[in-house]
Amino acid sequence: MTAVHAPAAGRFVGQAVPRKEDPRLLTGRGRYVDDVRLPGMLHAHFVRSDVARARISRLDVSAARSAPGVVAVLTADDLNAAAGPMMPTLFVGGAMGPGAPLVPLAPGDVRFVGDPIALIIATDRYAAEDAGDLVDIDYEPLPAVVDYETALDGGERVHPDREGNVASQMEVPVDPGLQEIFDNAAHVVTETFRQHRYSAVPMETRGVVANWDPYREQLDVWLASQNPHEARLVFSRVIGLPENRVRVMIGDVGGGFGLKSFVGREEQVVVLAAYRLRQPVKWAEDRRENLIASAHARIERVTAKVAVEGDGTFLAAHVDHIDDVGAYPIGGGSAGAMVALFFSGPYRMGRLAWRTRSVYTNTCGRAAYRGPWQMETTAREQMVDVVARAIGMDPLELRRHNVVRRDELPYTMPGGAVLENVSPLETLEQAADAIGYATFRREQAAALADGRLLGIGLSLYVEPQPAIGPYANEPAHVRVQPDGRVDVFLGSGAHGQGLETTTAQLVAEHLGVDIDDVTVHQGDTESTPYGPGTGGSRSGPMLGAAVQEAATEVRAKAFTIAAHLLEASPEDLSIERGVISVAGSPQASVTLGQVAAAAYLNSAALPAGIEPGLEVMVRYKAPAGMYSNACHACTVEVDRLTGAVTVLRYVVSEDCGVMINPNIVEGQIAGGVAQGIGGALLEHNVYDPDGNPLAATFLDYLLPTAGDVPDIECHHIQTPASTLGGYKGVGEGGAIGAPPAVFNAVADALALVGGRITDQPLTPARVREALG
């Protein structure tokens, strides 16, 4: 690791302290949804559609109802009328794209393979699955709409009550001024890129346990979620219970990658059923369900047109974007406007016009996936290389020529957002240097002389941390107990990012206690403050600031009380490892525990005007625009005979502001890059032309393994954000930057022999074909 512009690390902040959660997780003591076992708990199994589009002409569940162990078989007739509005997220219909015409179970027709038709509830899972085989369904198959590009043009409709298959569209058209730029530019380069359908495949699939507690008259829900408070709201609405009669608890969550930001249809159905039966019910998604029916992402096409001056200066761009949102997109599924607005990324691009359309198909619905509008980076960065080849300029030089420099900040992007506190040129240079760009070009030429194809790819991006709508504020509650130990209550829902550790670091640093004396609580709506959950790489900037502010305020109050107890001035006090002492006379000291004990138990000992208690709850309001940035550089070898791609080296230079924990930052980058490499080369939720999913197991859905991913070499630039603490997000970046970096490296290798590639995944067959 190298770090540039590094602010001085604190005693805890900036240190690579080991993750507090790891001893529990690595010794099998984590608690996931499937570990929850309640007395009398029943098990749920969904009977799903085997066809992509059909009318259900007969549905007979009578044999299933009388099967051994079966407690209930519910269909649309039993459940749908009782359900309130199904809203997977507060973002539905809002800033994040089209909502879905969603009902609990398929009523009379099915719209994708995996569409849930019936829910079987039995005394154990085997009984439920066996009974599923007894459900008799006759389908009248209809032609399935599978290709999103042709679905645009009318014809068969996915949802009969909609006018067509366009779920949403937005446009900023080309005006005469922009047309003039295109007409007069030295070069106008156009290319179409397709990204393919791949998805979050967390180790822990989706899951829920729901139980009506008659004593408290409350519905208890254990959920695999990134977002417990929003989930409570969603459940309360679909059931029709007040929010404070629903309690959602998340334990350890085995990965979410965006999928668990939202409350899926299945989780809502299971909770409805448990409430209706007044019995505890568990549903744990199996891998087949996860691959065909949870949510898909990334299937989209961009046609980009870029006007360029003779010296390589970008003048203007037009972006035409289409994405496939499946049959029932989950809120946040389409981020088309963001793809268009952020297309210019870290470059000066003059003018921008765009159109984006989201299209329904008879496939699994789309949802957010680590970097939901990542296509802006894929399309732009791949386009930069295409332009470089078209005008005969090296791609690194073209980037250097157009990238926004520090002295141009704040920089208003053509899409309207204002870039500040970013360092794209610095990360570009750092990554190019670390990967040995110039040396590699020489090695590449030498290898070509030997008949070998090597390639190098760069990818540069800025990543906004959206602080809009429910994401605009973040709570943290810090409480010192009378024994001096500290409890921190968060509104977030960590699902692998290590928030227990980074939160404890921030509290230890800013309150002045030992890290082992801090316990972090999250994920239980009964005890934690209302928060919008974990997503959009927001924990660093927003939660970090909230925790820092709360800890600092607690320390200030502790100093006021301690100063009174020690007959000193608060300005003369310092705190280390929970002991507050007076400067110059260390024997004059009091522990934080003693201060807390006075604060709770002995109001008479407090200075005048000081409220009893030693706890602070803050709700940090973030500015709308915060950006981290990074540059990825990767080298590959392409096997001319087989088309197989080997990633040789992978370098990341990133700027997430002040790093709270460099170890966690690098883990986040490595995980994201592994996903991105898998996405570019291997992972693919394939459908056949009739809408049958062909990748329903890990035999067909290929995840990257250790052999596919080299060591990720991380380098850092730290440009503090303007927010408290200066932290910026990092969690999504790896998965944003990696696909175009790998793509560009492969395209670079292919170009040596005149090969051209535009679509992913870069399977051996596709690469071989491009070789001609």
Ligand code: MCN
């Ligand atoms: N961090 C830090 N210093 C910074 C910024 C962040 O030490 N300057 C730390 C944070 O304290 C946190 C971690 O890095 O522990 C990630 O922080 P951040 O980038 O703010 O992202 P979030 O915690 O909000 O996580 C969201 C992001 C998203 S949107 C997805 S999806 C995602 C992800 O991060 N899914 C993940 N990382 C994942 N990691 C795992 N293991 N599993 C997933 O499902």
